[in-house]
Amino acid sequence: MPGGLVALLDDVSIIARAAAASVDDIAAAAGRAGSKTAGVVIDDAAVTPSYVTGLSPARELPIIWSITKGSFKNKLLILLPGAILLSEFLPGAIIFFLMLGGLYLSYEGAEKVLEKLGGEKHGKTVDDVIEDPASFEKERIAGAIRTDLILSAEIMAITLNEIDLDVWWERGIALAIVAIAVTVVVYGAVALIVKMDDVGLHLAEKPSQFAQKFGRGMVEFVPYLLTALSFIGTIAMLWVGGGILLHGTHELGLHGLYDAAHGLEYAVKSTTGALGGVLGWLSYAAASALLALVVGAIIAFVLHKVIKMGHGPGDAEAH
Template identity: 50%
Template sequence: MASGLVALLDDVAAIAKIAATSLDDVTAAAGKAGAKAVGVVVDDTAVTPGYAVGFTPDRELPIVFKIALGSLRNKFFFLLPGALVLSAFAPWAITPILMLGAAYLCFEGAEKIVEALNHEDHADEPGELALSSTELEKAKVTGAIRTDFILSAEIMAIALADVADRPMAIQAAALAVVGLGITIGVYGVVAMIVKMDDIGLHLAKGKRAATRGLGRGLVKGMPHVLDLLTKVGTAAMLWVGGGIIVHGLDHFGVSGLEHMIRRAAEFAGTLPVIGAITGWLATALASAVVGLILGGAIVGGLRVVRPHHRCLTPRA
């Protein structure tokens, strides 16, 4: 009896060890895959707060919550199963799909720059002005979830490309961890951003002068923060999109751009003390230039074909 119990405990210990190893594999794979998607995450975080702007304070968090639920639905009901099917039956398609999504990111980034230079504003279009607040909220949430689908698809594709050589169970678990972690992180930050002005107003009524000053600073500073987020999001679109295009071309044997950017980064990385930063900046800047050229070409082509073209995804 005792020997049977010992054997059972040995089996349990062995199973626990295997489970711990698998968990370590999932955590490591998810961490590495999630890090590769950071640029798209920055863009997602920068774009989303605009969808909650213009509503009463009591509706801001519910709107963010609805978009977050829609994002989870996108990832777990559509993108995760689709990614696993792709990995199992058409792994050769991962890189082309990544490049297609990257081209879209480049297009979006370039179009934002064109709109800013031409002072184009879509905020108060007649269709929006005719809607009630409930209808407008529904339209904004739907538009945000649709935009999130595109960004989430790129995040999941980037993550899948990094774990495609792992067993299917590890792939599924890693993609689930990446999807859940990124959604919580992005929409937690978004919720903080959209409520920051309300926090500022509350602090501005405080008894201490320092607290009131901090509150007034938050209220005055938030428009500048949102503007900065828009610019960061645009830059992230271009550098991530351009970088994926460069790596994709290298994957298909067109390696000239990849080698040029690598040499530039190596040269910039030789600077003392700040070499790691300047090397990364050189890579990001070169990738952004590639993204801007490609995105600009797509925007120009669309505006020739469709002179009254408006962006494919709803603006905040």
């Protein structure tokens, strides 16, 4: 009997060690994958504040909470099961989903650059008179959740591509960890950003001169922060989108662009001394962003000029 108990305890300890190793593997995989999604996360955080711009300050946090709940549903109820099924039964298709995401990010980033350079603007604005605030708010939330679905799909695809776990439930846990962490970080940051001006106004009404000065500084800082986030988000989209395209073409057997970008990276790295590592990486990131800008500009031209030419006068007015 003692021998049986010892054997049982040995089995339990082996299972526990295996479980602990699995947890470590899952955590490590989630960490690696999370770092790869940084560009998309930055863009998500940069885009979302625009959905509450122009609306009542009292509705900002409820709107962000509604978008956050929609993001959790997108990632955990729609994309997570799909990603697990895809990795289990059709893993070869993951690269094509990544490439589609890379094309989308390239298009979005290039369109923002073209708009900044004076091109035609696309998408909704809050400049028009809002006749039905409740309906308008629902439309803004729905639009934000649709945008989140696209960005979340790219986050999940990048994560799935980076996870090196053989068991489906381990992949599922790693995906869920990244999904939850990204959602909390993005929408927590967004909530802080959109309420910074309110906090600043509150401090500006305090009797302390320091508090007043600091509060006014916060209010003045918010527009610059949003502008910086928009710029960083655009650069991040182009960098990540181009990097996905370079990696994807390489995986599909087209090595020219990938080899050229890495050749540039190694050339810069080997000729710039102590800063070689940083400058080499920056050169590769710049090459990735340039590729995305060119590809995205072509897609934008086709969507907004060529395809639009096929509509009749009535359709053109409707759009």
